[in-house]
Amino acid sequence: MEDFTRFAAIDWSGAKGRRHKGIAVAICDAGMGAPRLIHRDKPWSRAEVLEWLLATSKEAPTLYGFDFSYAPPMAERGAYLPGEVAVPADAKSFWAYVDALCSDEDLGAASFLETHHRPHFYFGAADGVKRDFLHHRVCEHAFNALGGGKASTLYDAIGASQVAKASYAGMRLLNRLQGQLPVWPFDPVPNEGSLVVEIYTRVFILMAGRSGRKVRTLAELHTALHALGSDPVALTSDPSDHETDVLIAAAGLRRIADNPSYWAPAALTPEIARTEGWTFGVR
Numbered sequence: 001m002e003d004f005t006r007f008a009a010i011d012w013s014g015a016k017g018r019r020h021k022g023i024a025v026a027i028c029d030a031g032m033g034a035p036r037l038i039h040r041d042k043p044w045s046r047a048e049v050l051e052w053l054l055a056t057s058k059e060a061p062t063l064y065g066f067d068f069s070y071a072p073p074m075a076e077r078g079a080y081l082p083g084e085v086a087v088p089a090d091a092k093s094f095w096a097y098v099d100a101l102c103s104d105e106d107l108g109a110a111s112f113l114e115t116h117h118r119p120h121f122y123f124g125a126a127d128g129v130k131r132d133f134l135h136h137r138v139c140e141h142a143f144n145a146l147g148g149g150k151a152s153t154l155y156d157a158i159g160a161s162q163v164a165k166a167s168y169a170g171m172r173l174l175n176r177l178q179g180q181l182p183v184w185p186f187d188p189v190p191n192e193g194s195l196v197v198e199i200y201t202r203v204f205i206l207m208a209g210r211s212g213r214k215v216r217t218l219a220e221l222h223t224a225l226h227a228l229g230s231d232p233v234a235l236t237s238d239p240s241d242h243e244t245d246v247l248i249a250a251a252g253l254r255r256i257a258d259n260p261s262y263w264a265p266a267a268l269t270p271e272i273a274r275t276e277g278w279t280f281g282v283r
Contacts, residue, residue, distance in 0.1 A: 009249035014165030065199035204252030
């Protein structure tokens, strides 16, 4: 196992537009020091996150976790978008397909759902029965079996969080990383250097002993960080949900990064690694 010296968590956004209040970034160093937020004078753009990622990845071996799904499910139905003959059947090719198809500003991908492949996504009752769209990956079934609850699906385009749009926008970013930064498990863990993994911030909130979906107060945040072996953050007021998510996730990444079992889940076969990927922190 490589020894990472920094750990970063990014709460992502698929919202339309150029800047996104839903994006938050936190980072911490090896050891017990508190994670810290990376602030910007203006809200982050997705393009700025990509620039920051590429620049900081050269400074120190860093484990980066993005909170979006890196690929749609494949095992359940044998295709990402059944019936679409031109759609690739492996994740890296699919990232390139999404990126080439979308011209949305700031690496957005709303058009992928709303225009290019509209029949595959649920936007409301007019689309039929919602359960017919609720397909999940192997890692999401594993998380549910462990008591984590049912994860969102990349075919449900309803809801404030817009996990679907965030994930397809994220695939455009992943495509831009090809040849520059490895992305696990589609790429192996490198002998040295930085690495990008998929995270689900709720995994680390549960790991910290918090049963609720969100941590909303500074006191709750300090309790969660303590459970993950981290010093308390130097904040004087309650942070936002996005900020607590990434602060906890950065500390959580640091806590488990040297545990081999998280890098080798029993259900993570070579085929799943190639087509669906995996959420780091789910075993």
